[in-house]
Amino acid sequence: MTSIPLSHVLALALALFAIGAVGVMTRRNLLVVLMSIELMLNGANVAFLGFARWHGDSLAHAAVFIVMAVAAAEVSVGLALAMALFRHGRTVDVDRATRLKG
Amino acid sequence: MSGELLAFYVLAGAAVAGALCVVLPPFGRNPLHAALALLATLACVAGVFVLLSAHLVAVLQVLVYVGAVMVLFTFVVLLLNLRREEFIGARVTPWKVAAVAATAVFAVKTAGAVLAASAGARAADLTAPGLQAYGGIRDVGRELVTTYLFPFELTSVLLLVAILGAVLIARREKGGAA
Numbered sequence: 001m002t003s004i005p006l007s008h009v010l011a012l013a014l015a016l017f018a019i020g021a022v023g024v025m026t027r028r029n030l031l032v033v034l035m036s037i038e039l040m041l042n043g044a045n046v047a048f049l050g051f052a053r054w055h056g057d058s059l060a061h062a063a064v065f066i067v068m069a070v071a072a073a074e075v076s077v078g079l080a081l082a083m084a085l086f087r088h089g090r091t092v093d094v095d096r097a098t099r100l101k102g
Numbered sequence: 103m104s105g106e107l108l109a110f111y112v113l114a115g116a117a118v119a120g121a122l123c124v125v126l127p128p129f130g131r132n133p134l135h136a137a138l139a140l141l142a143t144l145a146c147v148a149g150v151f152v153l154l155s156a157h158l159v160a161v162l163q164v165l166v167y168v169g170a171v172m173v174l175f176t177f178v179v180l181l182l183n184l185r186r187e188e189f190i191g192a193r194v195t196p197w198k199v200a201a202v203a204a205t206a207v208f209a210v211k212t213a214g215a216v217l218a219a220s221a222g223a224r225a226a227d228l229t230a231p232g233l234q235a236y237g238g239i240r241d242v243g244r245e246l247v248t249t250y251l252f253p254f255e256l257t258s259v260l261l262l263v264a265i266l267g268a269v270l271i272a273r274r275e276k277g278g279a280a
Contacts, residue, residue, distance in 0.1 A: 003104040003106050003107050004106060004107055004110045004153060004154075004225075005220070005223075006220040006223045006225070007216060007217055007220040007221070007223075008110065008114070009110075009150075009154065010216045010220060011213065011216070012114045012117065012118070012150065014209055014212055014213055014216065015118050015121070015209075016117065016118070016121055016143075016147070018205050018206075018208065018209040019118070019121040019122060019124075019125050020121070020125070021201075021205045021208075022125055022201065022202055022205050023124060023125035025197075025198070025201035025202075025205070026125075026198045026201055026202065027125065027127075029133055029184075031133045031136070031137075031175065031178065031179060031182075032124065032125070032133060032136050034175075035124050035136055035137065035140045035175065036124065036125060038140060038144070038167070038171065039121050039124060039125075039140070039143065042143070042144065042147050042167075045147075045151075045159075045163075046147060046150060046151075049151055049154045049156045049159060050154060052154075052156070053154045053155060053156070053225060053226070054223055054224075054225050054226060055226060056225075056226025056227070056228065056230070056233050056236065057226075058236055058237055058241045058242055058245060059245055059249060059250075061156055061158065061159050061237060061241075061242040061245065062242060062245040062246045062249065062250040062253075062254070063250075064156070064159050065159065065162065065242070065246065065254075065257075066250070066253050066254070066257055068159075068162060068163070068166050068167070069257040069260065069261060070257075070260065071166075071167075071171070072166055072170065072171060072261070072264070073260050073261055073263075073264030074264075075171050075174060075175070076174060076264050076265070076268040077264050077267050077268050077271065079174055079175070079178045079268070079272075080267065080268040080269075080270075080271040080272035081271055082178060082182070083178060083181065083182070083271075083272045084271050084272060086182050087274070092182065092184065
C-alpha cells in the first residue's frame, strides 16, 4: 500500500504534459520543441503508471514500454530532420522553415 | 508525512522545475542547457517510477531516455554548434499568449476532473497474492509477449524504419547543394 495519493501522481503527469505543450507551441528552436514533446510523452507515461499502480495491473507497463520505443524513434527521426533543416538553411528556427507556406 | 510521500514530493518538484527550465526562454536559451534540464527531469521521473513500483520501466527510462535519447540530443546540439542568436529578439506574439492560455484552461479543467475522479481512490495492495512480482521483468515481460505481442513486434519494425529514416535524412547528399 503506497502512501502517495493518486491525485498527486496525476497532477505531476498533468504538469509535465502542460509544460511540454506550452514548449511545443511557443518555442522556436526545433531541438527544444523535440525536448518538449519528450516531456509530454513522459507526462503520459507517469499517468499510465499511476493508474496501473492503483489498479494493481501491470498491462500499462507494456504500454509505457511501447511509448518509450515510439519516443526513441520519434526523437531519432526528429533530430535527423533538424540536421537536414540546419544544413538547408543554417537554422533550426521553426518559424523560418516557411518553404511550404503558400 | 511518510518517507515515500516526501521522496515523491522532492522528485516531482525537481521534475517540474527541470521541465520549466527546458521550456522557459530565460533558462532554455542555450539548447545544451535545455538538454541538461531535460536530463534532470527524466532522471527524476525515473525515481517517481520506482516509487510507483514500476521497477523495469524505471530502469528502461534511465537506459533509453537518460542514456540514449539524451546522448543523441547532446550530440546534435554539439554538431549543429548553434549561435546564441535565439531569443535575442524574443517576442510575445498573440499566438503564444493564446497557446499558453489554452494550455492553462486545459490544465485547470483536467485537474478538476482528475481531483473529482480520484477522490478516495485506494491503491492496490501489492502484498496480495499474484501481485508480488508487480512491475518486475517477469511480470511485464509476460504481458509483452502475450497480450501485447503484436504491438511489441510492431515496435521492432518501427525502430528499424526509424533507424533507416534517420540515416537517410541526416545523410549528406553526394555532390548535392547540401
